[in-house]
Amino acid sequence: MTDTAPPVSDFKFFFGIRGDAGNNRTYNGQSYAPRPWFLRHVTSINMSISGQTTLVNTAGRPASKAQIFDTGGSIRNITVSGFRSDFEEQVPNWDWVFNEYNYYTNDSGERVYSIGMDFYDSRVQTTLKGYILSIQGNANDPRYKVENDINVSVNGFSFNFIPNQPQTIEYTITLVERRKYGSKIY
Amino acid sequence: MLYISSIPYDATGHDTSFFCLGSVQSFSYTNTSTGSTTGIVSRPTNEAIYMDSVQGASGRISVTTLRIVDDGYKNNGTTYNDGTSNAQALDKLRRMKELPQMQNNSYILRVYNAVLTESPTSYREVNVFVERFDYDLAMERPWEISLNITFVVRNRGVGFS
Numbered sequence: 001m002t003d004t005a006p007p008v009s010d011f012k013f014f015f016g017i018r019g020d021a022g023n024n025r026t027y028n029g030q031s032y033a034p035r036p037w038f039l040r041h042v043t044s045i046n047m048s049i050s051g052q053t054t055l056v057n058t059a060g061r062p063a064s065k066a067q068i069f070d071t072g073g074s075i076r077n078i079t080v081s082g083f084r085s086d087f088e089e090q091v092p093n094w095d096w097v098f099n100e101y102n103y104y105t106n107d108s109g110e111r112v113y114s115i116g117m118d119f120y121d122s123r124v125q126t127t128l129k130g131y132i133l134s135i136q137g138n139a140n141d142p143r144y145k146v147e148n149d150i151n152v153s154v155n156g157f158s159f160n161f162i163p164n165q166p167q168t169i170e171y172t173i174t175l176v177e178r179r180k181y182g183s184k185i186y
Numbered sequence: 187m188l189y190i191s192s193i194p195y196d197a198t199g200h201d202t203s204f205f206c207l208g209s210v211q212s213f214s215y216t217n218t219s220t221g222s223t224t225g226i227v228s229r230p231t232n233e234a235i236y237m238d239s240v241q242g243a244s245g246r247i248s249v250t251t252l253r254i255v256d257d258g259y260k261n262n263g264t265t266y267n268d269g270t271s272n273a274q275a276l277d278k279l280r281r282m283k284e285l286p287q288m289q290n291n292s293y294i295l296r297v298y299n300a301v302l303t304e305s306p307t308s309y310r311e312v313n314v315f316v317e318r319f320d321y322d323l324a325m326e327r328p329w330e331i332s333l334n335i336t337f338v339v340r341n342r343g344v345g346f347s
Contacts, residue, residue: 004285066346086303092301093301158214159211163210163212167303178232178235
């Protein structure tokens with residue numbers, strides 16, 4: 001029997017605005033397309049799926065006779081943590097957070113723009129299609145594909161400067177999965 | 187290294203009112219904007235509906251700094267000792283907090299060496315109000331104070347612009 005070692009997964013993480021056509025911005029006479037940020041060093045992704053139920057217990061009956069009623073559907077909350085180093089990026093950490101429109105050439109050589117982290121929840125997200133969290137595993141074997149792209153809204157963002165490594169920040173992004181605006185529920 | 191203006195942004199004398207808060211021990215930022223999410227019974231998580239909260243986003247910066255007077259250390263060409271004693275610095279911070287901040291536009295927090303790949307004397311600025319500050323006096327080191335300050339990030343003008 002041949003024992004094939006599983007391929008080494010090389011995950012890439014992207015977060016941000018989707019590259020919708022027609023949303024290019026012009027800066028210094030050049031045209032830039034919207035793209036998500038490439039998160040190079042994700043240290044953890046936590047996902048929590050929960051829903052709301054109501055329990056009705058009946059007096060004089062055991063626990064196994066309790067009724068439950070679903071009062072709310074499932075919600076997925078996502079927390080992404082990682083760190084980012086100025087030396088590896090075209091956009092320094094400070095601008096990555098506080099600059100609304102960051103124009104740069106990405107790793108693929110494309111001229112793109114990405115929105116600063118502080119601005120993702122500054123838009124009316126209800127009427128946005130949503131942002132994207134993309135986990136792109138490089139494994140050829142479908143058994144090792146962890147996740148499809150997730151359509152999300154942003155609940156919060158935080159970061160810490162590490163005093164003895166000022167070029168590096170640790171960050172946490174809190175997200176919630178949601179449907180694309182305008183899509184049908186049923 | 188952190189500096190802050192002690193006079194609001196559009197007031198006379200703002201440009202020369204910056205004083206040093208000391209070297210940064212920690213610097214953290216939190217932006218929150220909690221919307222509400224409604225899951226649809228029997229539908230998957232990617233069909234949940236998101237609604238923004240009516241309050242919108244707010245950001246807070248929390249810093250811990252160490253301010254040492256008479257420290258001849260020069261930080262990359264920027265004179266650390268700006269001639270302000272610790273007592274004067276505390277007095278300024280106190281007054282900045284005591285003034286009704288809603289009637290003023292913002293103070294400017296100036297962060298040096300925020301981007302190490304740039305010039306050592308470069309800085310980044312954030313418009314803030316002072317929400318809270320705590321400080322410790324080390325009795326055996328009277329030339330040193332440790333400041334814990336929380337700033338609220340706000341816009342430059344009065345109102346919602």
